[in-house]
Amino acid sequence: MSHTLDGKSVVITGAGGGIGRATAQLVAAKGASVLCTDVNADGLKETVRLIQAESPAVQVVGEALDCTEHGAAVEVITRCADAWGGDFHALVNVAGVIMAKPLMEVELADLERVFRVNLGGMLVMSQAVAPRLTDGGVIVNVSSSTARSASPSLAAYGASKAANAYLSRAFAAELAERGIRVCGIGPGAVDTAMPRSIMPPGAEGERLLEAAVAHTQLIKRLAQPEEVAAAICFLLSDDASYITGSTLWFDGGASAAH
Numbered sequence: 001m002s003h004t005l006d007g008k009s010v011v012i013t014g015a016g017g018g019i020g021r022a023t024a025q026l027v028a029a030k031g032a033s034v035l036c037t038d039v040n041a042d043g044l045k046e047t048v049r050l051i052q053a054e055s056p057a058v059q060v061v062g063e064a065l066d067c068t069e070h071g072a073a074v075e076v077i078t079r080c081a082d083a084w085g086g087d088f089h090a091l092v093n094v095a096g097v098i099m100a101k102p103l104m105e106v107e108l109a110d111l112e113r114v115f116r117v118n119l120g121g122m123l124v125m126s127q128a129v130a131p132r133l134t135d136g137g138v139i140v141n142v143s144s145s146t147a148r149s150a151s152p153s154l155a156a157y158g159a160s161k162a163a164n165a166y167l168s169r170a171f172a173a174e175l176a177e178r179g180i181r182v183c184g185i186g187p188g189a190v191d192t193a194m195p196r197s198i199m200p201p202g203a204e205g206e207r208l209l210e211a212a213v214a215h216t217q218l219i220k221r222l223a224q225p226e227e228v229a230a231a232i233c234f235l236l237s238d239d240a241s242y243i244t245g246s247t248l249w250f251d252g253g254a255s256a257a258h
């Protein structure tokens with residue numbers, strides 16, 4: 001099964017690196033036009049360069065955009081949809097931030113920062129894109145396995161991702177009358193900059209990361225971003241036509257084991 005996206009057009013947030021970049025590359029390789037957005041303009045430039053080299057036949061645009069800025073998002077979405085001559089078929093909300101802190105030390109400002117991007121960003125982008133999404137379109141939201149397990153020091157992040165999974169269900173209910181499917185995906189540890197950003201630098205951090213994966217998952221390695229991208233492309237494709245409101249726990253068996 002190839003999960004083709006031929007002729008579709010897809011908006012992706014957090015496309016400047018990691019899972020977002022891998023998703024943008026795979027979506028393009030499967031034949032879709034792709035609007036890549038991120039606050040990281042340099043990362044975006046590299047994503048666009050890679051897609052142009054790998055998938056020269058598809059349309060690709062990179063737009064620096066903060067996913068929490070509704071007015072800017074509407075402007076970018078409208079401009080690109082008009083230029084491409086039609087509404088989008090899909091939105092993938094990948095942008096996110098992480099914070100590691102014991103719950104007893106978490107301040108309201110920490111919570112606001114993490115929830116603003118991880119929950120607010122997907123809310124704002126869904127609101128901005130939905131009016132320019134075709135009936136029968138798809139939204140995929142990247143949650144996290146931490147939404148289901150009480151990881152030490154990751155409670156604020158996990159709470160934001162649990163709320164993210166909840167909004168996937170709520171958006172699925174609200175947009176069902178237009179035939180729009182809304183799905184979540186909850187990865188475990190993925191081989192990107194994000195998990196390393198909360199580890200000590202160098203070999204010690206790698207050792208701790210590997211130990212955490214071995215302790216929590218049945219598949220005792222980090223997922224590659226390309227593996228997450230493949231699952232997202234399945235959810236975006238017609239092969240997933242009966243899936244909505246669900247979050248796929250893409251966690252190497254962590255939720256089965258704990």
Ligand SMILES: NC(=O)c1ccc[n+]([C@@H]2O[C@H](COP(=O)([O-])OP(=O)(O)OC[C@H]3O[C@@H](n4cnc5c(N)ncnc54)[C@H](O)[C@@H]3O)[C@@H](O)[C@H]2O)c1
Pocket residue numbers: 013014015016017018019020037038039040043065066067068094095096097098117121142143144145186187188189190191192193194195
């Ligand atoms: N890597 C993991 O282990 C893992 C596990 C579970 C879930 N996730 C989730 O996957 C998603 C992608 O993470 P990643 O691992 O690729 O990390 P990453 O740090 O490489 O990617 C996150 C991207 O989001 C962008 N971003 C942050 N704030 C933004 C904003 N306000 N507006 C627009 N873009 C913004 C960043 O610039 C970055 O490019 C995140 O939502 C993350 O929470 C990651």
